[in-house]
Amino acid sequence: MEKENGFVLFLKGVLVGIGNMIAGISGGTIAFITGIYEKMVYSLANLTKDFWPNFLYLIKIMLGVLVGLLGCAKVLNILFSHIILEMILLFTGVLLGGIYNDRWDYVFDKKYKKSTLIIALIIAFLLIMGMTMFNLYIQKRQISESPEEIEALHKMRWTNIEFPRLVLVFFFTIIGTTAMIFPGISGSLLFMSVGIYYPVLNALSDLTRLSNWQNPVFVYDILKLGCALLLGAIVSLLFVSKPINYIFMKHRRVCLFVILGFLIASIFSMYILNYRDIVRQFDWWHPILGVLVFMPLGFMISLLLNNMKLKEMRRKKKEERKSQKLLKDEV
Numbered sequence: 001m002e003k004e005n006g007f008v009l010f011l012k013g014v015l016v017g018i019g020n021m022i023a024g025i026s027g028g029t030i031a032f033i034t035g036i037y038e039k040m041v042y043s044l045a046n047l048t049k050d051f052w053p054n055f056l057y058l059i060k061i062m063l064g065v066l067v068g069l070l071g072c073a074k075v076l077n078i079l080f081s082h083i084i085l086e087m088i089l090l091f092t093g094v095l096l097g098g099i100y101n102d103r104w105d106y107v108f109d110k111k112y113k114k115s116t117l118i119i120a121l122i123i124a125f126l127l128i129m130g131m132t133m134f135n136l137y138i139q140k141r142q143i144s145e146s147p148e149e150i151e152a153l154h155k156m157r158w159t160n161i162e163f164p165r166l167v168l169v170f171f172f173t174i175i176g177t178t179a180m181i182f183p184g185i186s187g188s189l190l191f192m193s194v195g196i197y198y199p200v201l202n203a204l205s206d207l208t209r210l211s212n213w214q215n216p217v218f219v220y221d222i223l224k225l226g227c228a229l230l231l232g233a234i235v236s237l238l239f240v241s242k243p244i245n246y247i248f249m250k251h252r253r254v255c256l257f258v259i260l261g262f263l264i265a266s267i268f269s270m271y272i273l274n275y276r277d278i279v280r281q282f283d284w285w286h287p288i289l290g291v292l293v294f295m296p297l298g299f300m301i302s303l304l305l306n307n308m309k310l311k312e313m314r315r316k317k318k319e320e321r322k323s324q325k326l327l328k329d330e331v
Contacts, residue, residue: 006060007060008223008305009036009057009060009064010061010064010067010304011035012030012031012034012061012064012065012215013060013061013062013063013064013065013068014064014065014066014067014072014096015030015034015064015068015069015301015305016030016031016034016036016061016064016065016068017064017065017066017067017069017072018068018076019067019091020065020068020074020138020200021068021069021072021076021204022067022087022088022270024308025091025261025266025269025270027265029095029259029262029263029266030094030096030098030240031061032098032204032259032263033095033097033098033099033101033263033302034098034302034305036061038248039057040057040058040061041241041244041248042054042245043055043057043058044237044241044245045057045244045245045246046245047239047244050122051115056238058213058222059180065223069204070204070207070245074205077202077205080277082281082285083281083289083290084274084277084278084281085278085281085286085287085290086279086286086289086293086294087294088270088271088274089287089290089291089294089295089298090290090294090297090298090299091270092267092295092297092298092303093268093294093295093296093297093300093301093302094224094298095251095263095266095267095298095302096295096298096299096302097300097302098263098302099260099263099300099303100299100302100303101302101303105254111253112253112254114134116254117254119258119317120143120254120257120261121257121258121260121261121264122261123258123260123261124257124260124262124265125261125262125264125265126260126265127261127265128261128266128269129265129268130267131155131319132265132273133267133272135273136272136273141275141319147201147249149226162286164224166224166228168229169200169225169229169284170196170229170231170232171232171246172227172232173228173229173231173232173233173236174232174233174235175238177232177233177236177240178236178240189288197294200229201227201296203221203225205277206218206222207222209274215288223314250259263323295327
């Protein structure tokens, strides 16, 4: 397996962790557009075969994911409470940057008909949009349009967590982690559908408050919730990575067009799922600041994080040309 800068992998992991918390984006989508997706799935699928190289590669990403989930939960809560449109435009820039970086992957292949690839893209797009609209319907049934109820939903916390709720968290963590492995299906979107998104996000945010750790009930609840999340993630990683890796290896071009459909749908999904908060916070300067500053910033972040990947690809091509030239000279 090719070596990659550990700090860059860590930063990409941070983005994956943050992406998992934003409704409409999946961690797998961020992993794909930052260029670590294929290696990550391969390493998960072949962890037992070649343990140490795969483990060392994954641990750098997973540390970044943990920092993204734990370290950024509080910051994201604050930012989304005040500048949600700018943050969504930031991630729109990240997604567009990822599509731009991988634009040469989305070319037609003689192995597949053009119509097959386009149909795969359309089906993927419609799947995510269908899930988004279903989630929007669930949200409308759960709360009214009043700002008080929306604010109460955002501040929802669980105390004295009971076993049935932990089982729910366990099963939906399996689905959510699968979403991280498979680009496009947003784990946070699924969590929102069953009403566990904000309690989990607030629990992650509360971990950073030292005063909470003096409360035995809080510590016990966090341990129970943490075990349910961890077990769900482990089960998903063990059983999902191999079939996804196999499908990607056998039908890479179709998978790329499916992911492109997911990426495009994710951009629309972010705005649709967060429209209540966008309207509630809206002021004339939000879209101007978002479009002029945050979207280009997201685009640049995506380009910078992919710079290492592009350099590696260029280096590989040069080595291949040199080896081909040497073979020709020998002949």
